[in-house]
Amino acid sequence: MLSDTPVTPPKMAATAMTDKPDEALRILVVDDSLSIRQFLEEILKRIGVREVLTAEDGNAAIRRLDQSQEAIDLVFCNLMMPGMDGVELLREVGRRCPGVAVLTISSLDARLRLSVSEMARRMGMTVLGVLGKPFTEADIRKALAGFHDARQKGVKPCSAPMTDAEIDSALNNKQVVVHYQPKVRVDSAHVVGVEALVRLRDPQRGLVSPDAFIELTEAGGHIENLTYQVIDIALRETGVWAREGLRLNIGINLSSSAIHRLDLPEHVQSVAHNHGLSPSQVTLEITESELANATELLDVCARFRMRGFGLSIDDYGTGESGLSRLSSLPFTELKIDRQYVDGASESDELRAILSTSIDLGKRLGMTVVAEGVQQVADWELLESLGCDVAQGFLISRPLPGDKIMKWALRWQRLTDEGTNNG
Template sequence: MLTTNADLTALVVDDSPSIRELVSAMLEDLGVGRVMQAEDGVSAFQRIEQSEWPVDLLFCDLAMPGVDGVETMRGLATRRLEAGIVLLSGMDPKLMATVADMAEQLGLRVLGTISKPFRQPQIAAMIERFRRARAIPSRRPALMITREELDEALHSDRIDVYYQPKIRLSDRVVTGVEALARMHHPAYGVIEPDAFIPLAEESPQRITKLTLSVLERAISQAGIWHRSGLDLGMAINMSTLAIRRLDLPDIVEEMAQRAGVANDRITLELTESQVMGSAEILHIVSRFRLRGFKLSIDDYGTGHSSLKRLKRLPFTELKIDRSFVNGASSDEDMRSILETSVDLGRRLRMDVVAEGVEAWVDWHLLEDMGCDVAQGYVAARPVPATGIPLFAQRWAEHLRH
């Protein structure tokens, strides 16, 4: 029996005694320390309120008499349950996905859905996902950052760049990194971009200054790694407002030349909506490609690209949004969308990158599909520049063993 999950408490909610016993046995085999059962929503609420330990994992059926799974989700939200929730059902996967979306909108932490019949590796994957989600620091809401604080951070050079490794799936080699802006706040510490990028984009001058700062830092860092023998591609997100500068390709090329980095080692990431219906943007991205820079369609699947537009635009990489990656191994419809996206990218002769991989089962699924590159918490979180050489070294040592 495994012991690594002995600190966890789980609650299985299902009107079928045999299903409750099956899931409970799987959890116990996986080393979960405390497993409780409930036959419906009302019983689940009672177990939660009476339990000596807070519930960490809750596995809930949808089709139950009395208080069904949908009503149970709302009841759990009113109780501000912080457990990781897994929906179990033999119902239509699209219905399960709808209920999962509803639960997330209510503020619950949904780990994923599992269709009946299910297997123990699926349960294990949900436990792994819970542990990783719990370990991720909570994000500060954007409202806690003021424009004055952002301007002070820009003026005082307190905007830093973290880097998340990108792994080539064919041989699991670290092939590059994505540069991600971070803000150092005197009270809150390191703050992620969701808390300050929307504020920055309120002003073309502010977001341009921020974007150029990140570009300069990231490209310079790529040069430092290259000279030390670590040749990594550098992917950088571009803001809609900042990219409207017609001289941007010249500026970025000058940065690359100063850093000693080849243009084709730099990938500029743009969302689908950024290149829709703008001759100005098309002018700029065309000049980037003429100079050998790579271009990535970021968050693919969340915008409105037509197949015709994908065919005509000079992109070299298709980056699949995390919403179609995380949990695809246990969701048939999501898996179909993911497989179609990977196949489309390859047929269009584009490198395919999957972001937001948080479980090894999804990682292995991407390998089987022929996806080119993956990144996500399952391999590594974004780290300061000093952490990348150490990660690359340890990752290489792990591969050798």
């Protein structure tokens, strides 16, 4: 830190800078306890949630889902219920609403809760965590903040995806939009970079998050077009910030098909050069699940590193990469998935996984980045464990490119004030 008796800058900066999330949500609450259903409904409506549906058991919840005419954004689900229990219900929810966010309500053993969460994730759902009993309004607000942070990374409501024609139109008409989530040093809170996150602008739907188009874009053969447009936009805007005095590292996710293009390193180098960026300012992010094709990746990854670009293992912990793959590929950064970061300060199991992941990354000479940081206690844990960089709702939601400069200047001012006050 910057002082002998430091204060954690995000305690001040995050409170002052976090935009109020859009809480116009449709939430389904499933619990056999009437008092808990009423308590949750009261809190959610007081917060400003648009519509709260309730169900007393799994069967009633399924009927609610089948009868609903609009997308369900988030499901609160008790695991221990008579009849259809919460695990069975999650299985049915996953079939009907792939990708929907869920928050389990349980006081069960922590390892059992983690097993259920892993099952739900493997079915395509996004698990925001566990709501222990008893819980408070602050716990609910934290859960909603986590939902909004996760949605920016691709959580999808139970709704219809974009059509192939809509995607084709958006790509042909240059309606690709890139937002950026800031990344800051854990030890000093200084802004060091951003991650580029893609959206599409649709005339009817407005700004569409990737959950509604990525899979179809890949299936329809448009993913390379999308990836190349994102690269050009992200590097161009990073170049603008650099010329205005804000030098940041830009992280860009590479699709499964794009990373096998043998000419990709030359293309990215050319675009970076055209926008006045050095390769050291650019990090290409590859999800851990892609490491299964390590043989095909070696060529592209090696030539990216030879040119000075950074390489990041994204969403570490969600795939099945072996240590041999991690050691044989020239990665410079390891990004720990949010499911192992959010709430780690309150869970011995998550803390153990997080600590081991950070230690592994450091031993392999990588910069370690924690995703999904949402609370000060988790930030402080990351600091104690020696994590290098953090990103998440505590710091900032993803922002349009034209807001990054203003955000960075304000964050740095608040960080400096917090350090001086410490």
